[in-house]
Amino acid sequence: MCAPVMPRLAVTPLTSAQPAGIGAVAVWGLEAGERMRRWFPRLAREPVVVARIEDGRAGVVDEVVAFCVPPEHAPTGREEGEIDFHGGGVARARVCAFLAARGAEEVPPESYAARALGLDGAAREALAMLPGAVTAAQAAFLLRQVRGELRREIAALRGLGDRDCARGLDALLSRARAGIALAAGIRVLVVGPVNSGKSTLVNRLCGAVRSIVSEVPGTTRDLLEAPGRIEDYPATFIDSCGLAATPNTIEALGEARLRAEIPRADCVLCLGIDPPALPARPGAALVLGPKADLGGACPAGALPVSGKTGLGIEALKAAILAVVCEGHDRSMPAPFTNRQRGLLSAAAGKLAGGDRKACDALIEEATA
Numbered sequence: 001m002c003a004p005v006m007p008r009l010a011v012t013p014l015t016s017a018q019p020a021g022i023g024a025v026a027v028w029g030l031e032a033g034e035r036m037r038r039w040f041p042r043l044a045r046e047p048v049v050v051a052r053i054e055d056g057r058a059g060v061v062d063e064v065v066a067f068c069v070p071p072e073h074a075p076t077g078r079e080e081g082e083i084d085f086h087g088g089g090v091a092r093a094r095v096c097a098f099l100a101a102r103g104a105e106e107v108p109p110e111s112y113a114a115r116a117l118g119l120d121g122a123a124r125e126a127l128a129m130l131p132g133a134v135t136a137a138q139a140a141f142l143l144r145q146v147r148g149e150l151r152r153e154i155a156a157l158r159g160l161g162d163r164d165c166a167r168g169l170d171a172l173l174s175r176a177r178a179g180i181a182l183a184a185g186i187r188v189l190v191v192g193p194v195n196s197g198k199s200t201l202v203n204r205l206c207g208a209v210r211s212i213v214s215e216v217p218g219t220t221r222d223l224l225e226a227p228g229r230i231e232d233y234p235a236t237f238i239d240s241c242g243l244a245a246t247p248n249t250i251e252a253l254g255e256a257r258l259r260a261e262i263p264r265a266d267c268v269l270c271l272g273i274d275p276p277a278l279p280a281r282p283g284a285a286l287v288l289g290p291k292a293d294l295g296g297a298c299p300a301g302a303l304p305v306s307g308k309t310g311l312g313i314e315a316l317k318a319a320i321l322a323v324v325c326e327g328h329d330r331s332m333p334a335p336f337t338n339r340q341r342g343l344l345s346a347a348a349g350k351l352a353g354g355d356r357k358a359c360d361a362l363i364e365e366a367t368a
């Protein structure tokens, strides 16, 4: 494997392009410290400066906070700079353009994380995911991973006897679903017959009117994604076309898209139908009794809900999290990527087969 090359000067956004309270970029590379002190001369005397950055023609770019990060605290292991600014997308774009005009190569978070030589593999994965965080708990969780939480847990497995190591691996694996859901978010797909209340339910779950609702059967023709959250977990709620008994051409196209989406969903909400009636097999499904406010019969074992009145919605959210996290304790999420889960599960398999050496190698790889 080639060692990643350190650029002369680079800029990487540390926060998402979505509007936020504050935005931040890392200025890094061989000349980062020297350039920061050239752009913000007071940094030679003061640890943190508040300054206005100006672009000759365009005027004030933003009022910023700038500081240098010493090598021992910098992910790349060399002195870096950080510039914090107001968190709008325009401010972020203008600060990056300002730095690019002064020779900084724009490098995306994944590549910055890949060159974060001071970090282990799991911490680099968390660093690359951090700018996409949409809930405070998700960001705090990823930051703990950048600081090596998983590495410490995995280190604790070393030196354990085989039986305790197997128990430790089982415990870690049981927490992986929650970790992956918190780090990457949950996809919740809503399916059911035409006019069963899918769009109304999606709007209720995401807390905004994203999807058109009408009494006309066949209103929704396509998949529609609505961002939201369930507790601290970022969630994407997906509305779909109704399953018609005899689909016309457009409905058949909508159904084909739905078929492709079902295996990607972490949880499929089936409104008044059983999962076997779906056009593809879901990993996890919940059967709901929709329009429960009307007091009609609810299928046996189904969760009664009403998108219109909110009846049963809190219970539904709890049920979604239980399904997604496979009923495991959610208080200690991690591991948090499918890669880590795959390696730890393979390690458990090797241990069960009596190959401790191969098990240890796979455990190491999870955070290498």
Ligand SMILES: Nc1nc2c(ncn2[C@@H]2O[C@H](COP(=O)(O)OP(=O)(O)OP(=O)(O)O)[C@@H](O)[C@H]2O)c(=O)[nH]1
Binding pocket: 192, 193, 194, 195, 196, 197, 198, 199, 200, 201, 212, 213, 214, 215, 216, 217, 218, 219, 220, 221, 240, 241, 242, 243, 290, 291, 292, 293, 294, 305, 306, 307, 308, 309
């Ligand atoms: N009483 C009651 N009416 C509801 C509820 N949910 C939806 N409706 C009504 O049922 C009709 C259809 O609702 P939609 O949410 O558009 O249903 P849909 O499943 O998305 O329909 P299609 O997109 O056409 O497949 C509308 O008139 C809604 O107002 C509910 O929980 N209770």
Ligand SMILES: [Mg+2]
Binding pocket: 198, 199, 200, 211, 212, 213, 219, 220, 239, 240
């Ligand atoms: Mg609809």
